Amino acid sequence: MTPELTKDIVCFCFVFVSEFSKGSFVPRLLIFVLKCILFFILHDTVINYIYRKDCDYCECPHAPHFGTIFSPYASGPVHAAMIFTAEQVTCVCEVLLQSGCIDRLASFLRTLPPASSSSCPGELESVLKAKAAVAFHQGRFSDLYTLLEGFPFSPRSHPLLQQLWLQAHYIEAERQRGRPLGAVGKYRVRRKFPLPNTIWDGEETSYCFKEKSRSILREWYHRKPYPSTREKRELAAATGLTAIQVSNWFKNRRQRDRIVEFTGSVKGTSSL
Structure with a gap:
């Protein structure tokens, strides 16, 4: 299976599951099977096939800052943006984020150029949302706050990002106090660190x-x-x-x- 065909199958499965699972006419078993197929293709083919962690180039000090991808059809390592369309980048970010594979998501994000160079708003938001999740997972809360405050996210992203914002502040408060927060403590944290307008409808x-x-x-x-x-x-x-x-x-x-x-x-x- 070629990388191009694999990527198309991944994106098709993701869109199919996301859109048609909303209807009651699709059996749960079919959705489960499609998700399993998607998970297998994404984890065992796309990432392991085109992303080479053992590539000597990745250890080279002159390698691009955001990492590289090895493609058997290219003369050398290339950025993910060179072989993935904007829609496919969005698709991979969303799938890895929803599947909870944060380490693989972080690896994929390192293969991307700066998000500011993207001409697709949907891709930019998906990449920034993925970076926020990775920053939370790695405990880089200052980077998380900067990401969340620096881009006006769409309402569909608000629930996840609001939880990241609150949970990060809860964790920091618990570390400072040396004990878990109760309901009153969490309320005080929310009052002290209100949600930014970029992830809140007001x-x-x-x-x-x-x-x-x-x-x-x-x-x-x-x-x-x-x-x-x-x-x-x-x-x-x-x-x-x-x-x-x-x-x-x-x-x-x-x-x-x-x-x-x-x-x-x-x-x-x-x-x-």
Whole structure:
């Protein structure tokens, strides 16, 4: 199998799994098989075939800063950008990131030229997101913060990048204090290091729920404290939460109201 055909198969499998797995008509078994094929091709063919860690050129002090790739069809080592299109670079970064192979992702990133030279916004964002994940994995939190604050990421990347930002600050705070953070400690860290606008839509969050979602749930609760299963699914779709999160929110809210009623009745009795 040639490298060109391999790369095309990788990208096709990734796009197919990403897009068509959203529909209920695709059997779970088919998705699982495709992911296995994709994982095998990517790890055992693409990386091991075109990236040669034992290449003497890689140890040469005059080698390019971002690393090199050895291709049997080239006269010498070349950058990944010379044999991968922008879409394929994006594809490889996303696949390695989602599969959790951070070490291989770091190796692939070293074969790329500076991200600023990319003319494709999608490729630039995928590369920067991958670099942020690698920086977090390697404990280079200062580099992570610089990456996250220096590029306006699209909303689809916000959840992952927000977690990287928060977890990095939690880890630093725990190292300084010498003990794990509790809920109050994490709250103070979030207050001290708010999310940058580059990875945040500006909407306030409370108890991990966006304020808009909480407002929808509160309005419904005042009308009907016990929503049906169908209504919970509709609320989940309207708020962007899961049905379980919606169910737990209503259960906790009813419990809090009962506690308030109980404490109020106790105070009234004791005053008699």
